[in-house]
Amino acid sequence: MREETEVLIVGLGPVGAALGVYLGRMGVKVIAVERDMDVYPMPRAAHLDHETMRLLHLAGGAEAVSKASQPLSAYEFRNAQGELLMGFSPKGALAPTGWPWTSMFHQPTLEHALRARLATLSSVSVRLGQSLKGFRIEGERVIAEVETPDGAKELAARFLIGCDGGNSTVRRGAGIAFDDMGFDEPWLVIDTVLKGGVTRISTVGLQYCDPARPVTSMPMAPGRHRFEFMLLPHEKPEDVTSDAAIAAMIAPYHDPAQFEIERRAVYRFHALVAKEWRKGPVLLAGDAAHQMPPFLGQGLCSGTRDAANLAWKIEAVLRGRAGDALLNSYQVEREPHLRMITGMAVALGKIVCTQDREAAAARDRDMLAAPEDKRMNEIIALEGMKSGVLPGGGMVAPDARFQGARLDDAAGFAPILLTREESEASRAFAASGGFTVALSALEGGAEAFVALMAGAPALLVRPDRYVFGAGEAAPLLAAWLAYLASGHAAAPAAAA
Ligand SMILES: Cc1cc2nc3c(=O)[nH]c(=O)nc-3n(C[C@H](O)[C@H](O)[C@H](O)COP(=O)(O)OP(=O)(O)OC[C@H]3O[C@@H](n4cnc5c(N)ncnc54)[C@H](O)[C@@H]3O)c2cc1C
Structure with a gap:
């Protein structure tokens, strides 16, 4: 027998889970299918901004993060000689939302908290170990084919939301292509646990813009530290992922014996934006709709904004308080914001990823021409929303x-x-x-x-x-x- 629901969420990464909590809190009937049994094991987000913490608080995820996170005192870009090219530091501890400007954290902590909150919501049914195989649109509904341990099943939903990550089955099934914003660089990402009960080696996030090998060094949750190493043109993943290779790359910066390697992965950092975020009853959110290089720490933040933009609109449409046209505003409102952030992340990435020595020397000369105090800036305040608001509106509201x-x-x-x-x-x-x-x-x-x-x-x-x-x-x-x-x-x- 075909099961019916109001919303089918495909993918329970942080974006699908946050969306599920939002909808469940509003009483919307949701089925959420997730291919894997546990949360994604590889290193990913390490930073959340204040707006995202506020939105994750509404999803029941911010408290766990808050207990196991620390703020950055500064985010600095330094050249091979260690000179400051550019830096950002927060003004004051808390943003007007009431949350720290930056929270350095461990993504699985957030994902476990969101899933725990989801489990408390009576209108949400979570199905782990089940994969979307395909779907078709019949009238106003989507009929999805889901592979379950008991065989293939059909689910009918008023809305299907693909939160199924970069290789989204939903996006591909809907025939939606990506627009490439022009970034494609291979990086090795290492999450480490600090040995001997040490909670941090620094409160500063660093981009070492060394053309010989660009390197990121970033505090995460207390007791954890992230390193990222750009692969050189001749290197393959297997050349850089051994313990010995990692220790050799850490050694110029810190004593490798301080760190226990917890997770390692080679990624290609992309800047991709889906051309359509909605096709009738099918919508995309999070990495399924867009991916950006991590130099601003904004991929998950952006996906959370997607979930927050979409959830109340879906509920209002389902309950007849809004027209279906409101859902067309989702991409109109979110895409320019996302492209603005992705553009910034790409620009920072191009500063960091310069491997050509002459280009790096020219970059250093240009950036060092400004006096040092002018190279240190307040933390980047993201612009607000340009549409879906009245003239003079669009900024992130404070909390009180x-x-x-x-x-x-x-x-x-x-x-x-x-x-x-x-x-x-x-x-x-x-x-x-x-x-x-x-x-x-x-x-x-x-x-x-x-x-x-x-x-x-x-x-x-x-x-x-x-x-x-x-x-x-x-x-x-x-x-x-x-x-x-x-x-x-x-x-x-x-x-x-
Ligand atoms: C190295 C690195 C560093 C990063 N740092 C930051 C950072 O500091 N700050 C930040 O905000 N972002 C950061 N990001 C980005 C962030 O991790 C992602 O944007 C975020 O995890 C995306 O969440 P998501 O829920 O959209 O997708 P995912 O987390 O990829 O979840 C998708 C889920 O869908 C499931 N799925 C896929 N296909 C199917 C199917 N057919 N059926 C059922 N389930 C399916 C998958 O199993 C998965 O659980 C970083 C990313 C990387 C790689």
Whole structure:
């Protein structure tokens, strides 16, 4: 017999798991199939930004990360002589979201926490050891063929979401090609455990831009350290992955005897963006939709933003509070943000990966021409969203204290209306499932909202925590409803 669900998630990496928690928390019926029994064993993400921690908090994953992570004091790019070419350091410990600017962590810790949260949600059924083999679209539904230990089964879903990683079966099945943003470099990635109970060897993340061999050295969770070594043109993976080869590569920087090698893998770092992120009831998120080189530590962060953008839209469409057109806004809103970050990651990668000695010398001359204090910058603040918001909106909303906890916790996945005073519009918004809060009821952090409001009586924050816009409550909410119906955000005057 064919099983029915509202959403079928394929792939329970961090993005599929976060999406599953978001949907499950909203009561959406989800089946999540994952090919493997355990989380991915190879070294991957080591850094999460503050916005991602905030979004993962909503998925129940941030607390475990927070207990086993540490901030970077700086991220530096140095040349073969050890001179600072460029660096970034956070201003203050916490970002306005209430989370550290950087959290250096161990990806399996996050994935186990997300899966544990998923297991608590009654509307979500997790199926480990099951693979999507193919799918077809029948009317408004997707019929998926899944290989299970009991043989092939069909599942019918209103939406199929491919969170199945870089080699996505869903993307290939939907006939969606990648756009290549022009990066393809081989790197060896080593995760180590520090011996003797040492928690860290540095709080600085380093890119050694040495043309003889570009190297990354990065703190991870306390007690762990990441090294990455670029392969030279003549090298094959088997030339660099032995204990002896790794020790020889670490030796110029640290005593290799300090480190126990935990995991090792050779990757090609790519910059790829799927040309379509939605085809009818089929959507892509995370690495299935895009991959970037890790020099900004933003791949998983970007996938988490995908999940946060998509989850509340799917729920609103399923429950009839939004038009199907809202789902077309997913790629429109996410792709420019993702391309901006990928472009930055590629630019940093090109600085690091220079193996031509003359080009490296010219790079060093150019970058060292600036005075040293000008080469050290505040941590890169990512631009916000350019569409799906009103003019003046789009920035990541701050968090605040409310009723002894985070405002984020109180609001869940509802849009948040902050007001100076109650109005008929704000009461109607609350009655229809929105979360309304008076600025005067905030117990800390109100100033950041006041600054964003710039004198306006109300501010609306989307469920994915981007500011939708500020203005009079009634036209603001009218613009929000128009956006839910059409997927296009228009200024209140035009929408009223
Ligand atoms: C060396 C390295 C360093 C990185 N560093 C960072 C960093 O510091 N910060 C950061 O934000 N990102 C970083 N990233 C990127 C980050 O790890 C990925 O973006 C992230 O893991 C992607 O998550 P995902 O859930 O989209 O995909 P995945 O984690 O790849 O999960 C996909 C899942 O789908 C399953 N699957 C595949 N096909 C099927 C099928 N047919 N049926 C069922 N299940 C299927 C797979 O088994 C897998 O579990 C790094 C990546 C690398 C390689």
